[in-house]
Amino acid sequence: MSQNPLVRLLRFLFFAVIVRAVILVALGLTVRHRERLPKDGPAVLAGNHNSNLDALAIMALMPPRLLPKLRPVAAMDYFLTGGFRSWFATNIIGIIPVKRGSGKEGGNPLQLAEEALDRGEILVIFPEGTRGEPETLQEFKKGIGHLAHARPNVPVVPVFMHGLGKTLPRGSLLLVPFNVIVSVGAPLYGTSSYSEFVSKLQRAIADLAAQEKLPVWE
């Protein structure tokens, strides 16, 4: 993320004006258990993934004073394709890039994320790894388990979201407004068993989803 004060101001204006106007006014969030959101970093917000708006919605939910600390973890191959897209993702959205699949090559794909937590930042992460079919929960990837284990004192807050997959699903450029439900779960902490943590987190988000009465969308 750029240290240039002008770019930082642009980032603040982008979120304070455009993102808030779109997410909070044009769409509208119904937030359940807002009090469970972290008051400060380091923390991880782990949500289900349906739409490119997901990260923006979670970021709009947090108070503006925490904006400099908010960093969505995002796939390098999707966002860092060069040119304006890379600049925007890095400096305005402030993503932390992850090289998908690089764990299998022996590297630590989450090293930048761990460093961000050490700086007291708040990560926004989507353990499904991809948006996939809108409004359906997919199997979580294991990376979040490794991250939580590497930083066992950092709270991982489960966040269930519904509505953005209808508003702007994968493959569509048409934004059709729907109300968005955001339900925040109680924080979880990393354990030595990665897969156990991951399934616990997945269950927590599925439980939040089960408490909502959601309309059919087919």
Add this chain to the structure above:
Amino acid sequence: MTGPLGLPANVVYATAGIYALLVLATLIVLVLRWRNPGVRYQELADRTDSWWWMIGAFTLAVLLNQTVAVVFLAFISYLALKEYLSLIPTRRIDRGVLLFAYLAIPIQFYWAAIDWYGMFIVFVPVWMFLFFPAFMALRGETQGFLRAVGTLSWGLMMTVFTLSHMAWLLVSGDKVNPIAGGVGLLLFLVVLTQFNDVAQYIWGKLLGRHKVTPTVSPKKTWEGLIGGVATTIAVAALIGPYLTPMDWLWSALAGTVLGIAGFLGDITLSAVKRDLGVKDTGGLIPGHGGILDRVDSLTYAAPAFVHFIRYFFYP
């Protein structure tokens, strides 16, 4: 007889009256909390806070100028349609169609703003009613077609057509209401409808015994309904002669129309919520629920009052 901001003096007095009621309600909540320190009265306090916001936004928009008022009312319509479309089952194929449904809002409120009654009254029930099913048919998906057409048509009528009557009343009212203008008529409609909701609630809490609609809205009682409507009639007869072209007797009749229509709008939306299995239509307004929970009575009261007064008092 104009007061500050070029507003009719009676409108200024009426607004002052609304704020006096609001201050009174706030004081009552404070006294309740002070006398029963153990009880939190969270919902009551949330509701009163939300009333401050809603009345603040409404009076500011409506009293500022007519364009701001129409845009404000169109925005309420947008929130209501969005909430409705988010609650009901929809089809993925219809995403584009639904975007057009949103576009119907500025167009409908534009007809109201230019006081083109003929177009205003047919745009949704004729043109949109014909357009959307054909649009959906052209998209080619027949599975769930009838349900999609039915829910969208009804939703547009409830959230766009009915609520846009408030905008048309505001714009067209000036020429029939020299003492308080369109603003006076709109205040009479909205304030009495909301007041009627509260009055029915309070009478129901005090005396409620016999349920009116046990399967739809079990909290509604005959005592609440009759007490509420009677209170609304009394207040209408008192304020009508100052805000509308009606004398006290006509005002009382208008109060009856508002009270009963408001009740019908309320239970109609309750039936929808029951069908969908939700308690509130949304979480926009703390203590009240969603926007539809707040404007449900207006969906019936607005067209009922507008066509009542148009029939008897418009040239």
